[in-house]
Amino acid sequence: MTGVAHQKWWGWGVEGVAFNHRDKPKMAPFVYDKVGIDLNAPGSPPPNFDDLDVPAPRIGEELTGTLTAAVGREHVRDDDLERVIHTYGKGLPDLVRVRAGDLPRVPDVVVYPADESQVQAVVDAVVAADAVLIPFGGGSNISGSLTPPADEQRTVVSLDLGRMNRVLEVDEEAGLARIQAGVQGPDMEDQLNSRGWTVGHQPDSFRHSTLGGWIATRSSGMQSDKYGDIADITRGLRMVQPGKVVVLRPLPSTSTGPSVREMILGSEGRLGVVTEAWVHVHRLPENRDIIAYLYPSWDAALAAMQEISVSDAAPTVTRVSDANETQFSLSTQKESAGLKGKAQQALFDVLARRGWDLEQACLSYIGYEGGAGKVKAEKNVVGRIVRRHGGIKLGRGPGALYDQKKFDTPYIRDFLLDIGGLADVSETAAPWSKLPEVYMATTRAAREAFERIGVRGFIMCHLSHSYHSGACLYFTFAFAPGVDGAQEQLERYWTVKKAIQQTFVDLGATLSHHHGVGTDHAHWLEEDISPAGTDVMVSLLQGVDPGRNLNPGTIIPAQREW
Amino acid sequence: MTGVAHQKWWGWGVEGVAFNHRDKPKMAPFVYDKVGIDLNAPGSPPPNFDDLDVPAPRIGEELTGTLTAAVGREHVRDDDLERVIHTYGKGLPDLVRVRAGDLPRVPDVVVYPADESQVQAVVDAVVAADAVLIPFGGGSNISGSLTPPADEQRTVVSLDLGRMNRVLEVDEEAGLARIQAGVQGPDMEDQLNSRGWTVGHQPDSFRHSTLGGWIATRSSGMQSDKYGDIADITRGLRMVQPGKVVVLRPLPSTSTGPSVREMILGSEGRLGVVTEAWVHVHRLPENRDIIAYLYPSWDAALAAMQEISVSDAAPTVTRVSDANETQFSLSTQKESAGLKGKAQQALFDVLARRGWDLEQACLSYIGYEGGAGKVKAEKNVVGRIVRRHGGIKLGRGPGALYDQKKFDTPYIRDFLLDIGGLADVSETAAPWSKLPEVYMATTRAAREAFERIGVRGFIMCHLSHSYHSGACLYFTFAFAPGVDGAQEQLERYWTVKKAIQQTFVDLGATLSHHHGVGTDHAHWLEEDISPAGTDVMVSLLQGVDPGRNLNPGTIIPAQREW
Known part of the structure; x- marks a missing residue:
C-alpha cells in the first residue's frame, strides 16, 4: 500500500461522487436546447477496467532493482491499475482516450518516494538507465503534460509525489511556509488552517491538485487577484536534478540575473523534480465576502472590470460570466438555492421593465477580504463602478453559493461523456484593449468550427484574474460529436479546440493563462513567444x-x- | 554629433552639478566625528582628461566598415572621450579606477543605432566578426556590468541606445506603453506625464538610467511597493539576438512554460539587446503624500514595517532609516528646511522627557497615493501601527523634503572622493524573520572590516521595498582609506564590501535586491542560487x-x- 489516494482512473474526482442534474430542473431543457443532448437519456456505465488491454511493463531488472533499493519494494508499483492511473491527466482528450482503452504507451513503473533523498536516487537511476521520468502530483493536468510520448522506446518511470505531503514549517514572522510538493490542496489548507494560516490558492482543480503541480504549470487560483498567481506565491524551492539539487532560498525579491525561480515555474518536469517550496501564507481573513452583481451586457461588464482593476479597490476575486455562461449558471441552480424562484422572477421582471434584454445579462462575482473598513470602502468603490455601467448588485446569496460549488464543475464533464457529450475549456489572457475582440473572435471561431463539423455546439466564457493591464478569459465549450469512435470524436474536438487556440495567438492573447503548455498547447508556442x-x-x-x-x-x- | 548626453566621465551626473555641504552646517562636524574626514579640506580637482593614457582602438577595417554601413559614419565613434565614458559604470570601484586613469581595456568603438534594424545590423556584425558587444544605457550601473574584461583580446563594441528614446504608443485602455529601451527616466516621464500617465518607477539612478538598463538589471524604485519592481512593470519586450528578434507580446500573465520574459529581465546584455518594452503606465495619482514618522528604535521600526506590509494599507513608499542614517540625515539638513531648528529641538526635548534615547531614533517615510478616502484610511491604519510600536508622526514637511532630494545622493560620493573619502552601497533582501540578524551581522562585519584595515569607518542602513514576506535592506558605508593609490584604496574597499556581501549570503539574504549581479557580485552567485x-x-x-x-x-x- 502506498497510502496515496488517486482520482478515478477514467474520470475526475473520487469514486462515488458524480454530477447529478435531477435537482436542477432547468438544466436538461437548457442543454437540450443548446447542444441537443438529452440529459435524461440512459448513460453508458463507466468503462470496466478489466476490459482494458494494458501493455506489459518494459523495464530491465537492473533499473527495477535500483528503484526498489531507492524507495522500498512496496513503493515500486507495476500493476495495471497504477500504471493506467499515471498515464493520463484529466483533459478531455485524456478522458476520451482512457475510456476507450487507447493506451499506446503507459508508464512501465510507478514509484512513490518518501523524501527528497529518495527522489534523488530515483532521478539518478532513471538518467543512468537512459529512461524517462514523468513527475506526477494529483493527476489533474489538462494540457497533456503527463502522458508518455506514444513512440517512446525507453523505459518510462512515473514519479508520484503523493507521499511527500507535509507542511514542514511555518515562518510566522515572514508569512512563509515550507511545504512538500506532493501535498494536495485540501490537505495543505487543513494543515495550515489549524495553525491560523492559509495559502489562499484556489484553482478549480484545488481538491485534486498539488503544490508541485501548481508550480510546474504556473497555476492561478480563484483568489489570485489578492493572493497572487503561484509564481508570486512561490518564493523559494528545491528541485532535484540528476546528481544535484537546485536550492533557491526564500526571498521576497532579488536581482540575481535571469530568474532561475521563474525558469522552474512552468517547467512541467523538464528541468527536474520540485520536492518542496517556500510559499506565502496569510492569516485567515477577518472578513470574507463574495458579492454577486448583474450587468446588462458583456461590453458593460468588461468595461466595469477594467475600471475596477485600476480603482482604489483591491478585491480578492473578480469574475464575470458572459450571457451564455450566465444562462447556463441560472439553468444549473437548485430550486431551493441562490437567486431563487419567485424572487428571481420578480427581479427579472423589474429589469425587463427597465429595458434590460435579460438574454444578454452577465452575472459577476467580486470577492472582498480584510478589515471591516477596507471591505466596506472597496464595496462602495466597486458598487459605484457597477452602477456607472448600468449594473446592479444581487447580494451575498448567489456569491456564497458560487463559493460552495466552485470545485464541482469538473464532474459535469464525466457526466456528459457518459451520455455522449464532449465538453472542455480553453483559457487565455490579453490586455484589456484586446479582450472584446478576443472574446468575439473566439466565440465566432468556435461557432464556425461547430458548423464545419456539422454539430450543435455551445460556447460560454467568463473573465477572471484581473491585472492592471488585462485579464484572463476562460471559455467552456460543449457539443454532441455525432460520431462514436474515440478517434473520430477527438478529430472533431480538435477542430474546435484548434480554432479557439489559433484565434488566441492570432489576436495577441496567450496560448494559456494558467493551464500550462503541456503537449496540447505546444503547437502554438512559437506563435505566442x-x-x-x-x-x-x-x-x-x-x-x-x-x-x-x-x-x-x-x-x-x-x-x-x- | 550623436545628440546623446552623457554623465561626467569621472563621476555621477552632469557637468556643473555637484554636492555642496556649506548650507548644511551640521554635516562637517558629523562626518569628521564618524570617519575623520574634514569636509572643509581642500579637495583634489576633478582629473584632467588629457592626462589619461587611453589605449588605441583595436578594430579591423572590415568591422568598422560594417558598423558604419549599419548606423552611419557620425554614429560610429572611436575618440578617446567617447570610449572612456563607455568603459565604466558609476560604482565606487569604477570611479576610483577612472579617476586614476586605470584603463586596461576600453571599448574600441561606440555605436549609436537609431532603431531596431540598426541594432540588428550591429549585433550581426559583431558576432560575425567574433567581437564582443556591451549594451550601454545611461551608464549608471554600479555592479560592474559595463566594463570589458581586462584580458579581452577581441574587439569590444559598446552599443549606446541613447538615440532610441521615444515613447512609441500608449494603450490607454490597458494601461500599457510601448517605449524604446534607451530613454532615460526624466525624458520618459516627461513624454508620459504630458499625456496624463506615469510609469512610477523611481530608482535612485532615475535621472541617468534607462528603461533598458532597468530591465537588464532587475531594477526597483522608491515607489515599487505600489508600482512594482521592473519585473512586474515590464509586460512585453523585443530583444535583438544574432540574426533574430525575440518578441514577447504584452500579456498581463501567462503560463507558457519557463518564463522567457523573466530570463531576459536581469540578463545584463548576455542574451541580446532589449530595444523596446511594453510597460505598465498609470494615471497620475489624485493625491500623493509622503509622511515622516519617528521610531524610538530600529527593532520597533522593523516590527512596524512588517505589520504595515500585511495590513490593509498598501502604501507606495515604505522606508525607514536606522539610527546612524537618521543621524546622518539630520546632519545634512539645510538650516532652513525640514524638521528645522527650534521646532526640532523642542520635539526632541519632549521625546527625551518621555524616555527616548534620541541617538537610537529612526526616521521613516511612508508614501500614500489614491483617492482621498483611500489615503485617509491607509494613514489611519499606518498611524495605529506606528503608535503601537511607540513611534510618532512628524508630518508632511520632512517627507516632501525627502521626495525632492531623493535623486541627489549619488553626488555626495564624488564630493567625498575629491577629499579622499570612499563611500559605497550594498543592498539585499531577506524574509522579515531574518532581517534583524542580517542587519546586526552586516553592521558588525563592516565594523570588523574597518578595524582589520585600521580605518575609521561608518555604516548606515535603511529598509525599503516592503513585500509580503520580507524587505530590502540598503546599506551605505564610508571610510577614509588612509592610503593614496587607487589599487591600495580598492583593496581596502573590497575588504569591507566583501565582508558585507558574504554576510548577506551566509544569512540567507540575497547578493542584491535590485542592483544586479554584474561582475562585482558574481563571486556570490553560487552561494545565493x-x-x-x-x-x-x-x-x-x-x-x-x-x-x-x-x-x-x-x-x-x-x-x-x-
Missing part, C-alpha cells in the same frame, strides 16, 4: 537535459525537440 | 551565446564561464 523566444527556451531545456530524460515532449513543439 | 542553480543559468546563457560575444564576464562567476 516567437520563434526566437522558443529558441531561448530550447537552449535552457536542452542544456539542462541533453538526453531528453525529463518529461520529454512537453512544452516544446515536436519539431523543435532535440 | 546554489551551484546547481548556477548550472541552470549557465545552460541558458551558454546555449544562447556559445561564443561569449554578448557582454561576457557578467553575472556568471569567472570559473564558471565557458
Whole structure:
C-alpha cells in the first residue's frame, strides 16, 4: 500500500461522487436546447477496467532493482491499475482516450518516494538507465503534460509525489511556509488552517491538485487577484536534478540575473523534480465576502472590470460570466438555492421593465477580504463602478453559493461523456484593449468550427484574474460529436479546440493563462513567444537535459525537440 | 554629433552639478566625528582628461566598415572621450579606477543605432566578426556590468541606445506603453506625464538610467511597493539576438512554460539587446503624500514595517532609516528646511522627557497615493501601527523634503572622493524573520572590516521595498582609506564590501535586491542560487551565446564561464 489516494482512473474526482442534474430542473431543457443532448437519456456505465488491454511493463531488472533499493519494494508499483492511473491527466482528450482503452504507451513503473533523498536516487537511476521520468502530483493536468510520448522506446518511470505531503514549517514572522510538493490542496489548507494560516490558492482543480503541480504549470487560483498567481506565491524551492539539487532560498525579491525561480515555474518536469517550496501564507481573513452583481451586457461588464482593476479597490476575486455562461449558471441552480424562484422572477421582471434584454445579462462575482473598513470602502468603490455601467448588485446569496460549488464543475464533464457529450475549456489572457475582440473572435471561431463539423455546439466564457493591464478569459465549450469512435470524436474536438487556440495567438492573447503548455498547447508556442523566444527556451531545456530524460515532449513543439 | 548626453566621465551626473555641504552646517562636524574626514579640506580637482593614457582602438577595417554601413559614419565613434565614458559604470570601484586613469581595456568603438534594424545590423556584425558587444544605457550601473574584461583580446563594441528614446504608443485602455529601451527616466516621464500617465518607477539612478538598463538589471524604485519592481512593470519586450528578434507580446500573465520574459529581465546584455518594452503606465495619482514618522528604535521600526506590509494599507513608499542614517540625515539638513531648528529641538526635548534615547531614533517615510478616502484610511491604519510600536508622526514637511532630494545622493560620493573619502552601497533582501540578524551581522562585519584595515569607518542602513514576506535592506558605508593609490584604496574597499556581501549570503539574504549581479557580485552567485542553480543559468546563457560575444564576464562567476 502506498497510502496515496488517486482520482478515478477514467474520470475526475473520487469514486462515488458524480454530477447529478435531477435537482436542477432547468438544466436538461437548457442543454437540450443548446447542444441537443438529452440529459435524461440512459448513460453508458463507466468503462470496466478489466476490459482494458494494458501493455506489459518494459523495464530491465537492473533499473527495477535500483528503484526498489531507492524507495522500498512496496513503493515500486507495476500493476495495471497504477500504471493506467499515471498515464493520463484529466483533459478531455485524456478522458476520451482512457475510456476507450487507447493506451499506446503507459508508464512501465510507478514509484512513490518518501523524501527528497529518495527522489534523488530515483532521478539518478532513471538518467543512468537512459529512461524517462514523468513527475506526477494529483493527476489533474489538462494540457497533456503527463502522458508518455506514444513512440517512446525507453523505459518510462512515473514519479508520484503523493507521499511527500507535509507542511514542514511555518515562518510566522515572514508569512512563509515550507511545504512538500506532493501535498494536495485540501490537505495543505487543513494543515495550515489549524495553525491560523492559509495559502489562499484556489484553482478549480484545488481538491485534486498539488503544490508541485501548481508550480510546474504556473497555476492561478480563484483568489489570485489578492493572493497572487503561484509564481508570486512561490518564493523559494528545491528541485532535484540528476546528481544535484537546485536550492533557491526564500526571498521576497532579488536581482540575481535571469530568474532561475521563474525558469522552474512552468517547467512541467523538464528541468527536474520540485520536492518542496517556500510559499506565502496569510492569516485567515477577518472578513470574507463574495458579492454577486448583474450587468446588462458583456461590453458593460468588461468595461466595469477594467475600471475596477485600476480603482482604489483591491478585491480578492473578480469574475464575470458572459450571457451564455450566465444562462447556463441560472439553468444549473437548485430550486431551493441562490437567486431563487419567485424572487428571481420578480427581479427579472423589474429589469425587463427597465429595458434590460435579460438574454444578454452577465452575472459577476467580486470577492472582498480584510478589515471591516477596507471591505466596506472597496464595496462602495466597486458598487459605484457597477452602477456607472448600468449594473446592479444581487447580494451575498448567489456569491456564497458560487463559493460552495466552485470545485464541482469538473464532474459535469464525466457526466456528459457518459451520455455522449464532449465538453472542455480553453483559457487565455490579453490586455484589456484586446479582450472584446478576443472574446468575439473566439466565440465566432468556435461557432464556425461547430458548423464545419456539422454539430450543435455551445460556447460560454467568463473573465477572471484581473491585472492592471488585462485579464484572463476562460471559455467552456460543449457539443454532441455525432460520431462514436474515440478517434473520430477527438478529430472533431480538435477542430474546435484548434480554432479557439489559433484565434488566441492570432489576436495577441496567450496560448494559456494558467493551464500550462503541456503537449496540447505546444503547437502554438512559437506563435505566442516567437520563434526566437522558443529558441531561448530550447537552449535552457536542452542544456539542462541533453538526453531528453525529463518529461520529454512537453512544452516544446515536436519539431523543435532535440 | 550623436545628440546623446552623457554623465561626467569621472563621476555621477552632469557637468556643473555637484554636492555642496556649506548650507548644511551640521554635516562637517558629523562626518569628521564618524570617519575623520574634514569636509572643509581642500579637495583634489576633478582629473584632467588629457592626462589619461587611453589605449588605441583595436578594430579591423572590415568591422568598422560594417558598423558604419549599419548606423552611419557620425554614429560610429572611436575618440578617446567617447570610449572612456563607455568603459565604466558609476560604482565606487569604477570611479576610483577612472579617476586614476586605470584603463586596461576600453571599448574600441561606440555605436549609436537609431532603431531596431540598426541594432540588428550591429549585433550581426559583431558576432560575425567574433567581437564582443556591451549594451550601454545611461551608464549608471554600479555592479560592474559595463566594463570589458581586462584580458579581452577581441574587439569590444559598446552599443549606446541613447538615440532610441521615444515613447512609441500608449494603450490607454490597458494601461500599457510601448517605449524604446534607451530613454532615460526624466525624458520618459516627461513624454508620459504630458499625456496624463506615469510609469512610477523611481530608482535612485532615475535621472541617468534607462528603461533598458532597468530591465537588464532587475531594477526597483522608491515607489515599487505600489508600482512594482521592473519585473512586474515590464509586460512585453523585443530583444535583438544574432540574426533574430525575440518578441514577447504584452500579456498581463501567462503560463507558457519557463518564463522567457523573466530570463531576459536581469540578463545584463548576455542574451541580446532589449530595444523596446511594453510597460505598465498609470494615471497620475489624485493625491500623493509622503509622511515622516519617528521610531524610538530600529527593532520597533522593523516590527512596524512588517505589520504595515500585511495590513490593509498598501502604501507606495515604505522606508525607514536606522539610527546612524537618521543621524546622518539630520546632519545634512539645510538650516532652513525640514524638521528645522527650534521646532526640532523642542520635539526632541519632549521625546527625551518621555524616555527616548534620541541617538537610537529612526526616521521613516511612508508614501500614500489614491483617492482621498483611500489615503485617509491607509494613514489611519499606518498611524495605529506606528503608535503601537511607540513611534510618532512628524508630518508632511520632512517627507516632501525627502521626495525632492531623493535623486541627489549619488553626488555626495564624488564630493567625498575629491577629499579622499570612499563611500559605497550594498543592498539585499531577506524574509522579515531574518532581517534583524542580517542587519546586526552586516553592521558588525563592516565594523570588523574597518578595524582589520585600521580605518575609521561608518555604516548606515535603511529598509525599503516592503513585500509580503520580507524587505530590502540598503546599506551605505564610508571610510577614509588612509592610503593614496587607487589599487591600495580598492583593496581596502573590497575588504569591507566583501565582508558585507558574504554576510548577506551566509544569512540567507540575497547578493542584491535590485542592483544586479554584474561582475562585482558574481563571486556570490553560487552561494545565493546554489551551484546547481548556477548550472541552470549557465545552460541558458551558454546555449544562447556559445561564443561569449554578448557582454561576457557578467553575472556568471569567472570559473564558471565557458
